[in-house]
Amino acid sequence: MSVTMSEAPMKEGYTDEQKYQVFNREFMPHIDSMYNFAFRLTTDEDDANDLVQDTYLKAFRFISSFEQGTNAKAWLFRILKNSFINDYRKKSKEPSKVDYQEVETTYNSEDAADTTHTVDLRADAVQDMIGDEVANALNALPVDFRTVIILCDIEGFTYEEMAKILDIPIGTVRSRLHRARNLLKEKLKNYASSMGYDA
Amino acid sequence: MNVSSNTSEAAGDKQEQTLKHYCEHHAECMKMIQAILDGEANEAEKEHFRQNMDKCMPCIQTYHLEKCIKETLHSKVERRPCPEKLVAAIKAQLSN
Numbered sequence: 001m002s003v004t005m006s007e008a009p010m011k012e013g014y015t016d017e018q019k020y021q022v023f024n025r026e027f028m029p030h031i032d033s034m035y036n037f038a039f040r041l042t043t044d045e046d047d048a049n050d051l052v053q054d055t056y057l058k059a060f061r062f063i064s065s066f067e068q069g070t071n072a073k074a075w076l077f078r079i080l081k082n083s084f085i086n087d088y089r090k091k092s093k094e095p096s097k098v099d100y101q102e103v104e105t106t107y108n109s110e111d112a113a114d115t116t117h118t119v120d121l122r123a124d125a126v127q128d129m130i131g132d133e134v135a136n137a138l139n140a141l142p143v144d145f146r147t148v149i150i151l152c153d154i155e156g157f158t159y160e161e162m163a164k165i166l167d168i169p170i171g172t173v174r175s176r177l178h179r180a181r182n183l184l185k186e187k188l189k190n191y192a193s194s195m196g197y198d199a
Numbered sequence: 200m201n202v203s204s205n206t207s208e209a210a211g212d213k214q215e216q217t218l219k220h221y222c223e224h225h226a227e228c229m230k231m232i233q234a235i236l237d238g239e240a241n242e243a244e245k246e247h248f249r250q251n252m253d254k255c256m257p258c259i260q261t262y263h264l265e266k267c268i269k270e271t272l273h274s275k276v277e278r279r280p281c282p283e284k285l286v287a288a289i290k291a292q293l294s295n
Binding site: 020028052053056123129131132154158159174178188 | 234260266272273277281282288
């Protein structure tokens with residue numbers, strides 16, 4: 001499988017020693033965020049371990065296409081996301097393709113996405129929830145929608161960084177986030193109702 | 200949060216009169232509120248938000264709800280740190 005990254009010309013530049021330096025100085029500091037991203041995508045510790053390890057080994061192999069001083073975190077996240085799609089998504093239990101299509105069709109219609117979603121969940125119902133409850137609602141989203149929320153709200157990437165990580169235009173980042181948040185609100189609302197909150 | 204003139208820099212008692220309880224362009228407003236909360240709004244959007252934020256009840260509620268969800272995701276969803284063993288395994292693989 002090929003890693004699609006910005007195809008910077010192969011630089012003669014890095015000596016072996018420099019490769020380790022770049023790896024340790026620029027890549028390793030992001031390992032907690034990378035692991036967290038992997039865990040949120042796979043929702044499984046073993047899969048997250050494998051995914052992070054594969055990603056870091058790939059990053060080392062392709063280190064000559066990484067330009068020092070550019071955004072290492074976004075570069076790494078992009079490799080991880082691509083590895084996840086290519087290697088893990090198909091073997092995960094999640095029937096993401098089917099769900100995603102269905103959800104895309106529903107939510108691509110502006111009417112469905114927009115007008116039905118007025119405020120029907122109260123902020124204090126959300127405030128009362130514990131982290132696990134919110135995480136479960138997040139995990140229940142199809143992976144493409146889950147991903148934009150993780151990148152934006154948990155990892156704090158900008159729209160521009162997200163566009164690069166996901167290979168989609170910024171406009172698509174915006175609309176996907178919008179849909180993802182509406183879906184998340186629905187999950188949170190169902191949860192709040194089931195718990196007897198006056199949502 | 201509709202487009203209304205900013206000439207009514209009125210006293211507090213005007214607030215109640217102008218507060219809307221139905222938003223006819225809520226979808227557009229939601230997208231703007233999202234951009235504001237994500238720190239991605241442009242100047243025009245920020246200005247529109249400043250001028251109109253306190254005039255529309257559904258938008259005020261949406262703003263607070265979206266802000267609350269965003270903060271909850273950031274602060275309450277547990278961050279899993281990378282296991283030490285994995286760091287060691289990666290380093291071991293590289294030194295082979």
